[in-house]
Amino acid sequence: MKKIVFKRPESLKKEPFRYCPGCGHSLIHRLIAECIDSFGIRGKTIGIAPVGCAVFAYDYFNIDMIECAHGRPPAVATGIKRTRPDKIVFSYQGDGDLAAIGTAEIIHAANRGENISVFFINNANYGMTGGQMAPTTLLEQYTSTTRSGRKPEIHGYPLRIAELLSTIEGTSFVIRTAVNSHKNLMNTKRAIEKAFRYQIEDRGFSLVEILSQCPVGWKMSPEDSLKWVDETMSKIFPLGVYKDKFKEAD
Amino acid sequence: MKTRILMKGNEAIAEAAVRAGCRFYAGYPITPQNEIPEYLSWRMLEVGGVFIQAESELAAINMVYGASAAGIRAMTSSSSPGISLKQEAISFLAGAELPCVIVNMQRGGPGLGNISASQADYFQAVKGGGHGDYKIIVYAPYSVQELWDLTILAFDKADEYRTPVMILGDAIIGQMMEPFYPTDYKKPELPDKDWIIDGCEGRLPHVIKTLYMGDGELEMMNNKLQKKYKNIKNKEVISEGHFIDDAELIVVAFGIAARIALSSVIKLRRKGIKVGLFRPVTLFPFPENELFLISDENKRFLVVEMNAGQMLEDVKLAINGRSEVLFYGRTGGMVVSPEEIDKKILSLIDLKCNVKM
Numbered sequence: 001m002k003k004i005v006f007k008r009p010e011s012l013k014k015e016p017f018r019y020c021p022g023c024g025h026s027l028i029h030r031l032i033a034e035c036i037d038s039f040g041i042r043g044k045t046i047g048i049a050p051v052g053c054a055v056f057a058y059d060y061f062n063i064d065m066i067e068c069a070h071g072r073p074p075a076v077a078t079g080i081k082r083t084r085p086d087k088i089v090f091s092y093q094g095d096g097d098l099a100a101i102g103t104a105e106i107i108h109a110a111n112r113g114e115n116i117s118v119f120f121i122n123n124a125n126y127g128m129t130g131g132q133m134a135p136t137t138l139l140e141q142y143t144s145t146t147r148s149g150r151k152p153e154i155h156g157y158p159l160r161i162a163e164l165l166s167t168i169e170g171t172s173f174v175i176r177t178a179v180n181s182h183k184n185l186m187n188t189k190r191a192i193e194k195a196f197r198y199q200i201e202d203r204g205f206s207l208v209e210i211l212s213q214c215p216v217g218w219k220m221s222p223e224d225s226l227k228w229v230d231e232t233m234s235k236i237f238p239l240g241v242y243k244d245k246f247k248e249a250d
Numbered sequence: 251m252k253t254r255i256l257m258k259g260n261e262a263i264a265e266a267a268v269r270a271g272c273r274f275y276a277g278y279p280i281t282p283q284n285e286i287p288e289y290l291s292w293r294m295l296e297v298g299g300v301f302i303q304a305e306s307e308l309a310a311i312n313m314v315y316g317a318s319a320a321g322i323r324a325m326t327s328s329s330s331p332g333i334s335l336k337q338e339a340i341s342f343l344a345g346a347e348l349p350c351v352i353v354n355m356q357r358g359g360p361g362l363g364n365i366s367a368s369q370a371d372y373f374q375a376v377k378g379g380g381h382g383d384y385k386i387i388v389y390a391p392y393s394v395q396e397l398w399d400l401t402i403l404a405f406d407k408a409d410e411y412r413t414p415v416m417i418l419g420d421a422i423i424g425q426m427m428e429p430f431y432p433t434d435y436k437k438p439e440l441p442d443k444d445w446i447i448d449g450c451e452g453r454l455p456h457v458i459k460t461l462y463m464g465d466g467e468l469e470m471m472n473n474k475l476q477k478k479y480k481n482i483k484n485k486e487v488i489s490e491g492h493f494i495d496d497a498e499l500i501v502v503a504f505g506i507a508a509r510i511a512l513s514s515v516i517k518l519r520r521k522g523i524k525v526g527l528f529r530p531v532t533l534f535p536f537p538e539n540e541l542f543l544i545s546d547e548n549k550r551f552l553v554v555e556m557n558a559g560q561m562l563e564d565v566k567l568a569i570n571g572r573s574e575v576l577f578y579g580r581t582g583g584m585v586v587s588p589e590e591i592d593k594k595i596l597s598l599i600d601l602k603c604n605v606k607m
Binding site (some may be wrong): 041042046049056061062063064065066067068074076077078079082083087088098104105241 | 276316324342452
C-alpha cells in the first residue's frame with residue numbers, strides 16, 4: 001500500500017516558484033502554506049503581499065491574497081482584520097518594505113496590538129531591484145549602492161527589527177529564525193505555527209523575522225549563502241525568541 | 251413629517267456616512283476637518299463599526315484599502331496637505347478598483363499654507379493626483395444639505411463603479427452650521443461584491459492587485475478603466491443652472507465659491523442685470539456638454555474660484571472658443587466676497603439699464 005509522506009500543501013498553487021536558485025522565499029512560502037493547512041484555516045486566511053521579490057506571492061499562495069503599496073501591509077492588514085475579526089490575516093514583508101519605507105506602519109500596527117501575524121523576511125538587501133543596500137545590510141557588506149561596503153558614518157547601522165519590536169508593549173510574540181538548515185527550518189515552522197495560533201486564540205500581534213539567504217544579491221553560491229547566515233549574518237541578527245507574552249500561559 | 255436638523259458640515263458628512271452603511275473610518279487629525287474623526291470616534295462604536303486614529307494619512311487610507319477589499323464600506327477624510335499624502339493609495343485604490351469615499355476639506359496651499367477655505371486642490375482632485383491614468387468621481391457640495399446627500403450618493407457610486415469617490419469641500423462648508431433635511435438612506439440595486447477577499451471557503455481564491463507584468467496586460471487593465479470612466483462621463487454628470495436662459499454673462503463656480511456667487515447673481519438679477527450662474531456639482535465627470543450647450547458668441551462666461559484659475563481650464567475646453575471666458579479668483583485662503591463678485595460682474599456688463607447699486 002502506498003502512503004503519501006510528502007506532497008504539495010493545498011495552500012500552495014500548482015505553480016513553480018520563479019525565485020532565484022538558492023533563495024529562501026520559496027522555503028518560507030512552503031512553511032507558511034503547511035501551517036495554514038495544518039490549522040485547517042485555508043478558507044478563512046487572507047495574505048498580504050509586499051512590494052519586492054515576494055510581490056508575486058499571490059501567484060503561489062492558494063488563498064485570498066492582496067497586494068498593496070510598498071511598506072503599507074500592516075495598515076492594510078489592520079483594515080481587513082478589524083472589519084473581519086473572524087478571518088486570519090498575515091502580511092509577508094521584506095526588509096525594504098517593513099524596515100525602511102514601512103517602518104511607521106509596522107511600529108504602529110504592533111503598538112496597537114493588532115491581532116495579525118507578520119512574516120518579515122530579512123535578506124540584508126533589496127533583491128527585486130538588483131541588490132541595493134537595505135536597512136538590514138551588514139556593516140562592510142557590498143551592495144550596488146555600497147560599493148565599498150556599508151559604512152556606519154555614511155549609511156548608518158543594520159536595523160534590528162525583532163529587538164526593536166520586542167520593546168513595544170503591544171506585541172505578543174516576536175522571534176528571529178532562519179531557513180539555512182534543516183534545524184532552522186523546523187524552528188521557523190514552529191514559529192510560524194505559533195504566530196498563527198496566537199492569532200487564532202486572539203492573543204494579538206506576532207512577528208516572525210526570518211533570515212533568508214539571497215545568493216544572487218550577496219554574490220555567492222547558494223551553498224556559501226547558507227554558511228554566511230550562520231557565520232556572519234546571525235552574529236548581527238541573533239536567532240531566538242525576543243518576546244513571548246503568553247509563554248507562562250502555555 | 252420631514253424635519254430639518256441643524257448640524258455642522260463636517261458632522262453632517264460623518265453622520266451621512268454612517269447612515270449610508272459606512273462601517274470603517276480611519277483618519278489623522280488635520281484642521282479644518284477634525285469634527286469628522288471626532289464624531290466618528292464615538293458614532294462608529296454605537297453602530298458596531300470601526301474607527302481608527304491612524305499614525306499617518308498614508309496608514310489611514312491604506313487601512314481603508316484593506317477594509318474596502320474585505321467588502322466593507324469605508325471612508326477617510328483629511329485636508330489638503332493630508333490629501334497629498336494619500337495620493338499614492340488613491341492611485342492603488344483606482345488601479346485595484348476598490349470603492350471608498352475620501353473627503354477633502356480644502357485649506358490654503360501650497361505647503362502647509364493656512365487653515366482658511368480654498369479651492370486650490372481642484373487639479374489634484376479631478377486630474378488624477380497620483381500616478382497613472384486614472385480618474386475618481388469628485389463631488390463639490392455647496393451646502394450642508396448637499397454634504398449629506400452627496401456623501402450618501404458617493405458610497406453608492408463608489409460601489410456601483412468600484413472606484414474611489416471624493417467629496418471636495420473646503421474649510422467654510424466643513425465648519426459652518428446650517429439646517430437641512432437628513433433624508434433617509436435607501437440602498438439602490440448594486441452589483442454583488444463578488445470580488446472581495448474574505449477567505450476562499452467554497453470558492454476559488456481571489457486576488458486584489460495592481461501589478462500587471464505580462465505583455466499588454468496592463469494596457470488591457472487601463473482600457474477597462476478608461477471604459478469605466480467613459481461610462482461615468484455619460485451617466486453621472488450633475489450640474490445646476492440659475493437664470494441661464496437670457497443671461498448675457500454666466501458665472502461658473504463650484505462649491506463654496508458658487509454659493510457666494512449665487513447670492514451676488516440673485517441680487518443683481520433683482521436690479522435687472524442679465525446675469526446667471528452655472529454650477530458643476532460633479533467636477534469629474536465635468537459637465538462639458540452642458541456648458542457647451544449654453545455657450546454662444548453673445549454670451550460671456552466669468553469663472554469664479556478660490557484659486558488661481560484651475561476649473562477655468564476645463565470651462566475653456568468645454569466652451570471651446572464659442573464664448574469669451576474670463577476669470578476672477580482669490581488665492582491663499584482668501585474668500586471671495588459677494589461684493590467683489592458684484593463689482594467684477596458690473597465691470598463686465600454693458601450697463602444700458604443704468605442700474606443704481
